[in-house]
Amino acid sequence: MTEPTQAQRAAAASVARITADAMLREKRDTGLKSIFSKAEIKIIDKWIVGNDPTLDLTEAIRRLVEIGLKAKAK
Numbered sequence: 631m632t633e634p635t636q637a638q639r640a641a642a643a644s645v646a647r648i649t650a651d652a653m654l655r656e657k658r659d660t661g662l663k664s665i666f667s668k669a670e671i672k673i674i675d676k677w678i679v680g681n682d683p684t685l686d687l688t689e690a691i692r693r694l695v696e697i698g699l700k701a702k703a704k
Contacts, residue, residue, distance in 0.1 A: 655686060662687055 634642070663671060671687070678690045685693070 655688075662691065 666674070674687065674690055674694065677694065678685050678687075681693075682690075
């Protein structure tokens with residue numbers, strides 16, 4: 631068996647990173663779904679689509695909390 635090339639190692643590392651990120655995101659989202667109701671998640675998802683479709687659920691919630699804290703502080 632031959633040693634993998636640098637390109638093969640880089641490709642394997644990229645796939646591993648993508649897989650790990652997806653698994654962590656799924657675990658985070660599952661935890662959030664135990665805190666928020668389906669209706670609340672749906673509202674947050676609509677907010678994401680209307681504001682920044684690149685956001686994931688956790689980042690959207692962080693931004694919404696930040697907005698809420700700033701609004702209350704005024």
